[in-house]
Amino acid sequence: MAAEQGKRSKLSAPTYPTITLPPRPPIDGLFQSGSGLSPGPMTLVSAFFSDPDSTNRSFSQLLAGAMASPGAKLPYNPMDDSFMEVGFENGGEKNSGFKQNRPLNLGVGNSPWFTVPPGLSPSGLLNSPGLFCLSPQSPFGISHQQALAQVTAQAALVQSHVHAQPEYQTLSAATSSEPSIPPSSANPEETLQRMLSSDPQSSAMECLEASQFDKKSQPCVAVDKPAEDGYNWRKYGQKQIKGCEYPRSYYKCTHPSCPVKKIVERSAEGLITEIIYKSTHNHEKPPPNKQPKGGSDGNANLQGNLELGSLVVAGNSNNLSEGKNHESTQPVELPGFSDCEEGCDEESREERDDDEPNRKRRQVLNQFVIGLGNL
């Protein structure tokens, strides 16, 4: 294992991408409440709506801002069949690789990131009752259908691109030649209209209506679902890692003879910061009726919140036929979810972590995203 750790460190040391944080004024205003407490997702959403800085920004604007922002991409995670927004910057020197890959400060950055958690499909996110229970027509200024359409369309773009490139396994960086998702139209509403016309999601509102009724009374609680990726996982171990407040969890794919494992790491705040995949699925995803119920996978039992940190993929589930060895792992950071920006070393990260307001901001936004994804 130390060997593995060593490998990871070597492989991910100085060259893997880091993140550039685009301006993020509207979100910052969200965290100005002086309570110091982390509100629940819905509380946060309410705060979002009532915040003076955000009242003039529609949800579509926020989405468009995220998508159009220079670092924003929606990399497709072949293991999870999901998309995440990822932004990169060119290789800031990092001193030791693996552990360097911490999420960027949420609150410190300035971009209205709207992040789809790993394993949570955009449609899943937007279909979630937690999002739709806000109101049929969101105060953001666009309908949930529109939001769904936009995210789904963006996701589809990435998916088609990634699927065309089976070698893709480490969530390409800006430093690579991989084309990124083109920014949304300068006019987000126009973009939405185009997407709506091409990507009808009529079921979304049906789901909304049903879920509103069925789950209205359910608490908006963030549960730990590291990656709802369509595969079934069995937790086979948990280890307290030195220097980490929270244990690292080890999962195996439950498919017979499938060698895939994943390691879920947490930040000091108990939030997931890294999901490391090892090896390659030698099977297709289980059919939907054999997948975990309720949008959960085998990890649903973990406690705590979901933070979107970095995703490390060792191996390529789409690259089944080639039987390549998948020793390499390459962490990929998600913008707005890392404690560390370019050139940030351990020392400066600790300094950031000491920044209590920023830490709380991160927690709040994390919960926001988590809430949307899990409700």
Add this chain to the structure above:
DNA sequence: AGCCTTTGACCAGCG
């Protein structure tokens, strides 16, 4: 009954 998580023990690599 089957599958899951939990958790302590064990093992191997590294300094």
Add this chain to the structure above:
DNA sequence: TCGCTGGTCAAAGGC
């Protein structure tokens, strides 16, 4: 060689 550390095993219990 030894202690530390991380990864895995496997028994126990829960759902």
